[in-house]
Amino acid sequence: MSQLAFDLAYRAASGREDFLIAPSNADALAWIDRWPDWPSGRMAIQGPPDCGKSHLIAVWREVSAARLLQPQDLSVEAVPALVADATGLALDDADAVAGLPEREAALFHLINLAAESGLSLLFAAREAPNRWPLALPDLRSRLAATGCVAIERPDDDLMAGLLVKLFLDRQTPLDPEAVTYLVARMERSFSAAHRVVVALDRVALAERRRVTVPVARRVLQEQGML
Structure with missing residues (x-):
């Protein structure tokens, strides 16, 4: 049985050591x-x-x-x-x-x-x-x-790092392969990264599961990114 997923507030890590540095x-x-x-x-x-x-x-x-x-x-x-x-x-x-x-x-x-x-x-x-x-x-x-x-558009390394940080901020369990899958297929923008992570976090909470490649594929399809 899935559980209800609520939009709970969370605190993003915002110290200097948490800032992901990239050419952009x-x-x-x-x-x-x-x-x-x-x-x-x-x-x-x-x-x-x-x-x-x-x-x-x-x-x-x-x-x-x-x-x-x-x-x-x-x-x-x-x-x-x-x-x-x-x-x-x-x-x-x-x-x-x-x-x-x-x-x-x-x-x-x-x-x-x-x-x-x-x-x-x-x-x-x-x-x-x-x-x-x-x-x-x-x-x-x-x-x-x-x-x-x-601040310019993110490259692959920054997108991967950003996704990992956003998942960590929300304490969402994650398979590393899912990050590689997402970076290769999703829209290349900061806003898209936030939208996808929010959607995946809801699925992970509701279904009590990790974010895997099949879950990532399903959410990208639902978001119209595939």
Whole structure:
């Protein structure tokens, strides 16, 4: 008899020792290590969803004790309190401010106040700052002086390592051959890796079994990847 599979919260390993280094992300990690020597005291990490941008923010916060912000935290009135007593500021999903006048104004104010206070700023976004569809010219000007590094598409080694890490994060029992099978056949993207692992974890829990090649084949078929 299968058991019910629930969407339970889990904590992904997000320390520096857990970050998988590959040619596609080595430059981004190098810029984190180069802190505080960033252009204008600011750096942006650009890349597709689930590529490790938030993980790099966590790595930087380990050494900087920076305050983590989300776009919804931003308002002009809130900025002074956000900067006060901060040792640095990290804004995840930063390009989500684009097209929202209040948040654009708040980010402009945040950049100025952080510069006056000598605080470093780290942005994570899907697009480089010069591609954000901003309405505020002054904000575009400030962001033009921000350094930017991209995380590229993963190679086979990174995909394999990412799958193993995601399974370990969820404590999903796994046959190594299943990883080789998945890497050779699945969509080459970080988001696809997360989707497949979530689906396989549900099957493994519901059926009380390891992730094997036959299970992986079935889930890829269900995901439309075969």
